Amino acid sequence: MLRTIFRARVSPQTALRTVKSTQLLLPRAARFYSSNGSSQQPKSRGKLLVLMGALALGSTLFSINYQKNPPVAFVEEESDDQTQGPAFSDKDVSVIFVLGGPGAGKGTQCANLVRDFQFVHLSAGDLLRAEQNRPNSKYGELIKHYIKEGLIVPQEVTVALLKQAIQENYEKGQKRFLVDGFPRKMDQAVTFEQEIVPSKFTLFFDCPENVMLKRLLERGKTSGRSDDNVESIKKRFKTFLDTSMPVVKHFQEQGKVVTVSCDHDVNEVYDQVKVAVKDKIL
Ligand SMILES: Nc1ncnc2c1ncn2[C@@H]1O[C@H](COP(=O)(O)OP(=O)(O)OP(=O)(O)O)[C@@H](O)[C@H]1O
Numbered sequence: 504m505l506r507t508i509f510r511a512r513v514s515p516q517t518a519l520r521t522v523k524s525t526q527l528l529l530p531r532a533a534r535f536y537s538s539n540g541s542s543q544q545p546k547s548r549g550k551l552l553v554l555m556g557a558l559a560l561g562s563t564l565f566s567i568n569y570q571k572n573p574p575v576a577f578v579e580e581e582s583d584d585q586t587q588g589p590a591f592s593d594k595d596v597s598v599i600f601v602l603g604g605p606g607a608g609k610g611t612q613c614a615n616l617v618r619d620f621q622f623v624h625l626s627a628g629d630l631l632r633a634e635q636n637r638p639n640s641k642y643g644e645l646i647k648h649y650i651k652e653g654l655i656v657p658q659e660v661t662v663a664l665l666k667q668a669i670q671e672n673y674e675k676g677q678k679r680f681l682v683d684g685f686p687r688k689m690d691q692a693v694t695f696e697q698e699i700v701p702s703k704f705t706l707f708f709d710c711p712e713n714v715m716l717k718r719l720l721e722r723g724k725t726s727g728r729s730d731d732n733v734e735s736i737k738k739r740f741k742t743f744l745d746t747s748m749p750v751v752k753h754f755q756e757q758g759k760v761v762t763v764s765c766d767h768d769v770n771e772v773y774d775q776v777k778v779a780v781k782d783k784i785l
């Protein structure tokens with residue numbers, strides 16, 4: 504199952520396009536049916552049936568062809584996404600990346616910011632867990648495996664979920680986003696900023712490992728998370744150091760990181776967070 508997905512080499516564009524097409528095509532089909540179906544005369548109803556038959560045949564042929572050709576082939580032929588630039592302007596949409604080790608307190612502080620300011624909190628981990636639990640998700644098993652092993656889910660999945668969440672919230676008028684626990688790997692950082700929106704800055708939660716371990720084990724008593732156990736936590740720490748710290752360094756080199764010291768009580772940490780956010784964005 505995992506191997507099949509990797510061999511297909513699904514590119515970010517494909518994943519985004521898949522999300523887009525499922526979202527866009529289905530409502531369009533539904534609109535067509537509801538606006539025409541009820542008032543059809545017998546003759547035009549016949550035409551409608553012929554048209555629907557043709558569409559069904561077309562979609563079957565498309566699906567056979569799609570399975571023969573890896574998705575990447577489609578992307579390379581038609582993709583002009585890379586030259587289009589980000590989907591949103593950073594003048595219109597503000598994204599703050601929230602990074603830090605597992606259990607540093609990112610989610611806790613994001614909740615404070617949502618309470619006091621107008622932010623939408625998008626936790627990449629939460630989005631992945633929701634996708635994992637979504638009935639019939641083709642990524643469910645893959646996500647489950649990666650989370651338990653403390654590894655980074657291939658970016659195509661996570662970037663598509665984030666883009667969809669930002670788009671949905673933007674359509675409701677939301678323009679400020681805390682993107683929590685992302686980007687965890689350099690490829691994600693590059694893709695997100697190229698295709699969605701450049702980040703304003705990164706809030707980095709700096710916390711000693713022994714403090715994070717203690718917090719996670721405590722949380723694990725009630726969280727029900729498959730990765731809040733010593734074995735998974737050790738793997739998550741390693742992934743954080745090897746794979747995610749280079750992302751923090753990358754943004755530090757651009758002068759786009761504000762570091763918060765997390766080995767303090769929640770209110771003290773929040774005082775630092777407020778200063779960082781007010782200075783930069785409000
Ligand atoms: N400053 C703090 N002092 C003590 N406990 C804290 C502090 N901040 C958060 N916690 C607790 O530590 C645990 C981990 O916090 P939280 O879930 O916010 O971390 P996180 O960085 O989002 O973790 P993860 O990346 O694993 O999702 C929670 O049980 C939370 O209540």
Ligand SMILES: O=c1ccn([C@@H]2O[C@H](COP(=O)(O)O)[C@@H](O)[C@H]2O)c(=O)[nH]1
Binds near residue numbers: 739
């Ligand atoms: O961009 C991401 C973010 C998260 N993951 C996976 O999810 C778990 C849990 O993340 P939390 O932020 O602690 O909720 C993480 O260990 C990764 O396995 C990911 O793959 N990509």
